[in-house]
Amino acid sequence: MSDLLAFKFNSKPFHDDMKRKKEALQKREATNAKAVAYIDKWIQDNFKSQGVKATGGKWHELSDVTLSMRRKKGGGAKILEDNGNLKGHWKHLYTHDAAKIQSGVEYGLVHDQGNPNNRMFGKAKAPIPQRKITPTREQVWPDIKKIFKLFLGEVLK
Numbered sequence: 001m002s003d004l005l006a007f008k009f010n011s012k013p014f015h016d017d018m019k020r021k022k023e024a025l026q027k028r029e030a031t032n033a034k035a036v037a038y039i040d041k042w043i044q045d046n047f048k049s050q051g052v053k054a055t056g057g058k059w060h061e062l063s064d065v066t067l068s069m070r071r072k073k074g075g076g077a078k079i080l081e082d083n084g085n086l087k088g089h090w091k092h093l094y095t096h097d098a099a100k101i102q103s104g105v106e107y108g109l110v111h112d113q114g115n116p117n118n119r120m121f122g123k124a125k126a127p128i129p130q131r132k133i134t135p136t137r138e139q140v141w142p143d144i145k146k147i148f149k150l151f152l153g154e155v156l157k
Contacts, residue, residue, distance in 0.1 A: 024155040031151040032099035035144050036092045039101050042135050047087045050079055051131055054139070060129035080111055080131055101134075108133065 042053070051059035059079045062070075067077055081087050089104030103109060114130030 021155055025152075027096060028151065029094060029096045031148060032094035032096070033092070034147050035099045036094050036101050038143060038147060039135065039140055040090055040092065042140055043090065043101070043133060044087070046133060046135070047080065051133075054132035054135060059131040063126060065126070080133070086111065086133075103133075 046053040085105050086108055091102050091104050093100040111131050112133045115128040118125045118128050
């Protein structure tokens, strides 16, 4: 007779545990909120670095016309922070199934991508250079994965 390892498998507790874990894995809203908060922090750090975090180099300098207009109004020369609306208004959108962050001002995308024709406000004006605000997937994915690995570790322990 050969040596066998034998055990009795009680499937009811196992199936109940798997059902609880499956339900817990579907409740990702808090984890998605953490991912959005992480990206928001990344964006704020990019503003502090004036674009270095996003591109490795500083954002394109302000034009002389823009600087002149700001000085007339008593403003400064901080790029993309004339009044703080772009920097300070980001919408955090998340559910159990999705996570998204978007600019709370309509011109956010124009600055993030640039606008060589600058027809955003009607007639053509000077081109708006790209000043990358948001991260690429590659820039944030390693840390986003850590957030979800922590979630998985808690649920599956």
